[in-house]
Amino acid sequence: MQETIQTEKKEHLILTGDRPTGPLHIGHYVGSLRNRVSYQHQYKQYIMIADAQALTDNMDNPVKVHNNVIEVALDYLAVGIDPSKTTIFIQSQIPELTELTFYYMNLVTVSRLERNPTIKQEIVMRNFERDIPAGFLTYPVSQAADITAFKASLVPVGEDQIPMIEQTNEIVRRFNRLVNKDVLVECEAFVPEIGRLPGIDGKAKMSKSLGNAINLCSSAQEITAAVRNIYTDPLHLKVSDPGHLEGNVAFMYLDAFDPDKEGLQAMKDHYVRGGLGDSVVKKRLEGILQELLGPIRERREEFAKDKAQVLEILRQGTIRAREVAAQTTDEVKSAIGLKHF
Numbered sequence: 001m002q003e004t005i006q007t008e009k010k011e012h013l014i015l016t017g018d019r020p021t022g023p024l025h026i027g028h029y030v031g032s033l034r035n036r037v038s039y040q041h042q043y044k045q046y047i048m049i050a051d052a053q054a055l056t057d058n059m060d061n062p063v064k065v066h067n068n069v070i071e072v073a074l075d076y077l078a079v080g081i082d083p084s085k086t087t088i089f090i091q092s093q094i095p096e097l098t099e100l101t102f103y104y105m106n107l108v109t110v111s112r113l114e115r116n117p118t119i120k121q122e123i124v125m126r127n128f129e130r131d132i133p134a135g136f137l138t139y140p141v142s143q144a145a146d147i148t149a150f151k152a153s154l155v156p157v158g159e160d161q162i163p164m165i166e167q168t169n170e171i172v173r174r175f176n177r178l179v180n181k182d183v184l185v186e187c188e189a190f191v192p193e194i195g196r197l198p199g200i201d202g203k204a205k206m207s208k209s210l211g212n213a214i215n216l217c218s219s220a221q222e223i224t225a226a227v228r229n230i231y232t233d234p235l236h237l238k239v240s241d242p243g244h245l246e247g248n249v250a251f252m253y254l255d256a257f258d259p260d261k262e263g264l265q266a267m268k269d270h271y272v273r274g275g276l277g278d279s280v281v282k283k284r285l286e287g288i289l290q291e292l293l294g295p296i297r298e299r300r301e302e303f304a305k306d307k308a309q310v311l312e313i314l315r316q317g318t319i320r321a322r323e324v325a326a327q328t329t330d331e332v333k334s335a336i337g338l339k340h341f
Contacts, residue, residue: 011153012043012044012153012154013043013044013045013046013150013151013152013153013154014039014043014044014045014046014152014154014155014156014190015045015046015047015048015146015147015150015152015154015155015187016032016036016045016046016047016048016155016156017047017048017049017050017091017146018032018047018049018050018072019050019051019053019054019065020049020050020051020054020065020068020069020071020072021054021058021064021065021068021208022064022068022071022208022209023068023071023072023075023208023215023216023217024072024075024215024216025206025208025213025214025215025216026197026206026213026214026215026216026253026257026289026293027196027197027206027213028075028216029079029216030192030194030197030256030257031158031192031194031196031197032156032192033075033076033079033081033216034079035156035192036076036081036086036156037079037080037081039156040081040082040085040086041085043154045085045086045087046086046087046089046150046152046321046324047076047081047086047087047088047089048089048090048091048146048321049069049072049073049088049089049090049091049314050091050146051065051066051069051090051091051092052091052092052097052098052142053091053139053142053143055135056133056135056136056139057126057133057136059133059135069090069314070307070310070311070314073088073310073313073314074217074300074303074304074310075216075217075300076088077299077300077303077310077313078216078217078296078297078299078300078303079216079296083313083316083317087317087320087321088313088314088317089314089317089318089320089321089322090314090318091146093318093322094149094318094321094322094325096149096322096325096326096328096329097142097145097146097149097325098145099329100145100148100149100325100328100329100332101138101141101142101144101145103332103336104141104144104145104171104175105138105141107171107174107175107178108140108141108167108170108171110137112167112170113137113138113140113141114137116140116163116164116167117163118140118160118161118163118164119136119137119139119140121160122136123136140164140167140168141171143164143168144167144168144171144172147165147168147187148168148171148172148184148185148187148328149324149325149328149329150321150324150325150328151184151185151328152185152187153185153186153187153188154187154188154190155168155187155188155189155190156190156191156192157189157190157191158191158192158196159191160196161189162189162191165187165188165189168187169186169187171184172184172185172186172187173186175332175335178336179335179336181335183331183332183335184328184332194255194256197252197253197256198231198249198252199212199213199249200212200213200214200226200227200229200230200231200249201229201231201249202231202247202249214226214227214289214293216293216296216297216300217296217297217300218293218297219297220290220294223286223289223290223293224286224290227250227282227285227286227289228282230249230250230253230282230285231247231248231249231250232248232249232250232251232278232281232282233247233248233278236271236278239274239275239276239277240274240275241274242272242273242274243271243272243274243276243278244272245268245271245272250278250281250282250285251268251271251281253285253289254267254281254284254285254288257285257288257289257292258284258285258288267280267281267284
């Protein structure tokens with residue numbers, strides 16, 4: 001897949017984004033943000049701040065979503081996403097996305113939505129049982145509207161989100177068959193080489209709500225404290241004990257961030273045979289994270305001094321994005337006979 005993408009890179013358009021429910025963390029950086037910095041030099045890229053989507057399970061606290069729009073934008077700018085190369089926009093300010101969602105809901109059944117593995121997993125995780133908000137259940141349809149509005153051909157996602165892309169393509173194919181022409185474009189899931197990072201406590205998901213994340217805006221002291229508490233090998237009780245790499249979060253993070261792969265491998269070998277303490281491993285990791293996050297934190301603080309300018313960047317990006325979404329919506333309405341004058 002990588003070779004094909006590199007060969008045909010100029011033909012691809014990428015759509016990606018984040019829900020503004022809190023500050024972004026190093027899991028976001030590894031899984032998506034640093035890739036987006038690279039993608040913007042290779043592809044046409046749209047990044048969506050999905051505030052409307054965030055309300056599907058945050059409707060009881062819309063202020064949190066509203067306040068975090070700027071915070072997420074600050075993280076984007078701080079890591080090096082360039083608004084002159086990447087269009088950053090706010091989902092809720094493009095009503096055409098809601099309109100497309102309304103049309104697409106007629107192309108999918110409730111039972112099909114309930115069978116979506118990603119939705120099923122999220123329902124269990126949030127303890128919804130049968131009290132599922134309709135907006136949450138129809139999230140795959142909304143995502144299909146987001147993707148198809150920009151005719152994105154590549155959508156960077158984690159492996160757990162692949163069913164969402166499959167459902168988007170089902171909607172695309174059904175619509176195109178219905179109108180007997182290719183109005184909408186199928187997309188491809190673009191899975192990064194490094195997937196989701198676990199939380200510092202060893203839990204499978206790094207999450208703001210679980211308090212097990214290292215945020216991009218973390219202070220030097222917060223980074224130190226977080227690394228000190230990182231889950232390693234519970235059986236590695238003495239320095240002389242042989243250590244285990246499997247499930248060892250410190251080494252997972254080093255795999256993701258340490259540029260010295262040869263030196264890292266030597267450390268792993270030493271740890272496995274015994275004679276290397278966790279404190280040495282954590283010291284190496286802390287140094288790498290401090291070096292990575294320090295400049296990001298400083299750039300973020302500079303951008304935060306002029307939030308009006310950040311908001312203007314979002315406004316301009318949203319204007320450009322809406323023009324594209326409006327064109328697609330016009331094509332969809334024409335295809336199904338909803339253009340009356």
